[in-house]
Amino acid sequence: MDTLIKKADILVEALPYMRKFHNKTVVIKYGGSAMVNDEIKESVMEDITLLKYVGVNPVVVHGGGPVINKTLDRFDIESEFYEGLRITTKEIMEVVEMVLVGRVNKEIVSLANRFGSKSIGISGKDGNLIQAEDYQVDDDIDLGYVGQVKEINPEVLDNLIDSGFLPIVSPIGVGPQGESYNINADLVAGQIASALSADKLILLTNVEGILGEKDNKDTLLSSLTIDEAEDMMEAGKIAGGMIPKVNSCINALQGGVRRTHILDGRISHSLLLEIFTDRGIGTMITN
Secondary structure (H helix, E strand, C coil), rough: CCCHHHHHHHHHHHHHHHHHCCCCCCEEEHHHHHHHHHHHHHHHHHHHHHHHHHCCCCEECCCCCCHHCCCCCHHCCCCECCCCCECCCCHHHHHHHHHHHHHHHHHHHHHHCCCCCCEEECCCHHHHHHEEEEEECCCCCEEEEHHHHHCCHHHHHHHHHHHHEEEEEEEEEEECCCCCCECCCCHHHCCCHCCCCCEEEEEEEECCCCCCCCCHHHHCCEEEHHHHHHHHHHCCCCCCHHHHHHHHHHHHHHHCCEEEEEEECCCCCCCHHHCCCCCCEEEEECC
């Protein structure tokens, strides 16, 4: 009986948050280690399905870096990175699109549907959802078919949400001539969150969050302001693959999203812990 009472207490604790987020949109970027571990995959999809059933409107934007890496290795194609972004030749772009749209997206849709979500997978090319242009960098470096979001057409996602579907978005953008662009999934998630006026942006990753000192888990920062995050990037304390994540949060906040979070997707039910309890995990970035 004590165990049952504790379970009831947990539900009561979650009630205010269920009311708060009822009918609110939450954009979730799903990637990293959470995509290669079957147990965590199922945990994430269970969480997202539960969010849907209690009245939250989740939108999933997925990555697929580890799967892309394995496929490129199989084809003996080498790739390089610049500030966390994969330099994308035409050959690599064909592989990226094949993996993200043809394989990863459909696997996620299938798993989500298995848990009871009415999910639909789309890429940024469908309905011109993600209109893209060349990604601009200060240095004299050609990133190839790496894109940045020029414009999001929220009508596509609004219609799916209004019809009760769970949209699962592959971050392939479309250029002015119909060409495909490889866009960092973190950045896409931030732009989609802004376009949908989402209440939250949550980035699932394979680290604890933002650390004050490199490799020191005890220095996990529970919250940061935009100014503090920018100062840390300038000082080199935020580097590599964390840069697009932090920039995604900053762009989303400046676009009207209320709160952004970088969570450790390796923790079981990290989404539910963040949204439905008063014990937040990871790092929250706010205005």
